[in-house]
Amino acid sequence: MEHNQKGEVDSNLLLELKDIVIPTLDKKQIILNQTSFGVEEGSIHAIIGPNGSGKSTLAYTIMGLGNFKPSQGKIIFDGIDITNLDITERANLGITLAWQEPARIEGLSIPKYISLGVEDKKNINKIILEALKIVNLEPEKYMNRYIDESLSGGERKRIELAAAIAMRPKLIMLDEPDSGLDMIVIEDFLNIFNKIKDLNMTILLITHREDIGMVADHGTLIWRGEHLLTDTFPKVMVRYCARAGLKEFCKRTLFDDNGECPALDSDYIDRIFREEGMD
């Protein structure tokens, strides 16, 4: 898929943002300025950028949360203009969000929580069991448990992910799925993302960790409320590192054991760092 600088693409888009501007609730400031990009169906698309750059705000706006409404622009999902639809309507079209601090509703049984968004009530048990297996939770340990303080952060994130998968949405947005998890768990999560992709679901992955984004086919860089670039993930990653002045880190992350990055021209990193005045 070829992108131009605005992230516009021609083919097979599930989600399109067109000139979206997101203000603060009092409309006095802009959180995210003039953003346009597309997310290809069946892909993993990462949104990266430093803390506070507006990544989660973007996810909340796509999901349709009440306090996050664009002041201009359009959101097109699966060919439908969803800009003025509410959160429930968007979820019923096939969008869902796995939250950064998920599964906070203590007192619900885990199967009940996972089944909240399942339409096929006849096969509900089968769907719950499958979802638990996809996120690598042993069903026999979780089918009779409740959401409560005995669950670890990692378990809560897996349960939330299982609930999202059980919905069989077209688009799952994952808001910083890596936060608060150790490296072993993160490695497992990367495998889970690929399993979700194999189920023909599209993933919009919000992260500020570049290594997590490496699983993505495409990426979008948000920097201090500005959409800088949408492109293949390695190129987005280079631009991010160049903006932050992290050349060694960039090479370490992108280069293989032979010191090469097949996805990029040999002089690409140096060129982008020069453009950003960080050479």
Added chain:
Amino acid sequence: MTNSKYPEELLRSLEDYNIDMRDFMPGHGSGAKLLLDFNKVKGLEQVDGVILKSREIENGIVADIIIKEGTKIEDPVHLCFGVNKETGIQEIFPRIIAEDNTEVTLQAHCSFPNANGLIHKMFGHFYIGKNCKFTYNETHYHGEKSGATVAPVAYIYVGEDSVFDNIFNLTKGTPGKVKIMIDIYAMKNSVIRSTIRAYGKNKNDSIRIRDSVFLEGENARSIIKMKAAAKDGGEVLMYGITEGNAPHCNGHVECNEIVLGKGSICRARPFIRAIDPSSSVSHEASLGRFPQKWLDEIQAKGLSEDEAIQILIEAMLRET
């Protein structure tokens, strides 16, 4: 053993609680039990280490329940105070003694499925000895007509090194007029955990609950959790009281109440007091609607706001 027929309607009213009604019948199930039909004792069964005695009085019974020293039983002792009639007065005077080193659960069900002018009163005294683990789990069902007036009072003494769990559930059906008062006196090193759940569902439901813990012994600890919802004109008032009256004692009161629909009222009045400089007592309360984040989390799965609220109420008031 008394073994006369127990009204099936009363037993059926317990099915919502996933209870096998046969376990309640004398001669069935393995636990000790005391079954009341209005003001008549219909079943009384003892097990080793548990003495159950009852005496009928004009409008009810006096019941003595004694757990003998060192007795540890897994099966709960069932107390079933049912009334099938629409009206009348039922008064219960339980006197409960758990001697030292005992472990027991008392499971009480107060079921009034047809209540329409019925009055139920309880005046209970609990004495929990030293080094005990005692759970008192009381669940009420007052039918669907908001026709009950229910006023239980309990005074509970918890001895040194003992753990006392108190669980009170009033979430199914329509409660009617309810006034509950619980006073718990906690001795040295004891632990008190008290959880109250109530749901007022219309303008004829008025629930007032006072749950008090007095930390009288050194290093006594307590937590009171009060969870309530009021909808369509229902009213709930929760008083959560904790006094830290001894060195190094520690208490906390937590109250969460949800208001739904016009005319509904939830009130929380935590009262905390510490008179020893080494003691610590705290409270937190939230009233009103559920946090928007919780609603968003459910609505992002395709449910409407109303459906999300029902799910959250179900979770908050889940009976244990």
